[in-house]
Amino acid sequence: RKEVEQDPGPFNVPEGATVAFNCTYSNSASQSFFWYRQDCRKEPKLLMSVYSSGNEDGRFTAQLNRASQYISLLIRDSKLSDSATYLCVVNGVLTGGGNKLTFGTGTQLKVEL
Amino acid sequence: DAGITQSPRHKVTETGTPVTLRCHQTENHRYMYWYRQDPGHGLRLIHYSYGVKDTDKGEVSDGYSVSRSKTEDFLLTLESATSSQTSVYFCASGRSSGANVLTFGAGSRLTVL
Numbered sequence: 001r002k003e004v005e006q007d008p009g010p011f012n013v014p015e016g017a018t019v020a021f022n023c024t025y026s027n028s029a030s031q032s033f034f035w036y037r038q039d040c041r042k043e044p045k046l047l048m049s050v051y052s053s054g055n056e057d058g059r060f061t062a063q064l065n066r067a068s069q070y071i072s073l074l075i076r077d078s079k080l081s082d083s084a085t086y087l088c089v090v091n092g093v094l095t096g097g098g099n100k101l102t103f104g105t106g107t108q109l110k111v112e113l
Numbered sequence: 114d115a116g117i118t119q120s121p122r123h124k125v126t127e128t129g130t131p132v133t134l135r136c137h138q139t140e141n142h143r144y145m146y147w148y149r150q151d152p153g154h155g156l157r158l159i160h161y162s163y164g165v166k167d168t169d170k171g172e173v174s175d176g177y178s179v180s181r182s183k184t185e186d187f188l189l190t191l192e193s194a195t196s197s198q199t200s201v202y203f204c205a206s207g208r209s210s211g212a213n214v215l216t217f218g219a220g221s222r223l224t225v226l
Contacts, residue, residue, distance in 0.1 A: 002155075004155065041220075042219070042220075043203055043217035043218060043219050043220055044156070044203070044217050045217070046215070087155065087156075100158070101146075101156075101158070101215070102155070103148075103155030103156040103157075104155050105153060105154060105155045106155070
């Protein structure tokens with residue numbers, strides 16, 4: 001079983017739609033959680049952190065369920081510019097300090113006119 | 114101006130040749146990382162550094178070595194490149210152990226023939 005699992009998609013949605021992505025992780029000791037966005041042939045960029053209480057940033061809402069080891073991302077009112085791959089990222093700690101980021105393979109979103 | 118740059122951005126080489134990828138950051142970040150990204154896999158950690166001359170292995174370190182002689186530079190070396198090392202390589206840096214401050218370079222696309 002992969003440490004972080006995501007549905008690869010693609011999710012093809014019309015502009016204005018609401019779309020949700022899910023992610024599960026296997027290491028119950030994981031400390032923090034993130035969603036990154038990656039455009040085609042570009043580097044990953046942090047979209048938002050994910051907290052147990054849930055957090056919102058504009059049209060984006062992230063949720064964490066530690067008991068079920070499950071992370072979600074909800075995008076409301078999808079824009080064409082939201083088309084990208086969304087990476088679920090789970091963070092532990094490396095031996096020397098620093099981040100042990102474990103990445104999911106990503107979920108591809110295509111927003112269409 | 115990009116805070117983290119990678120060079121070369123693209124390279125084609127032959128099996129058995131040595132290859133060095135360079136990562137340069139101007140953020141004075143303590144932590145630096147090398148990842149590879151392949152279809153069907155998330156980004157996977159190759160090696161990381163938690164200070165000058167302090168490095169350690171990640172999950173896919175076989176066939177790779179690294180060096181960090183200055184805070185700003187982190188080199189990844191393939192001593193004898195193989196076709197299985199054809200990939201996109203991303204460098205990242207962070208000032209602390211929080212993944213929400215991790216910055217990625219634009220990536221280096223390596224093809225080993």
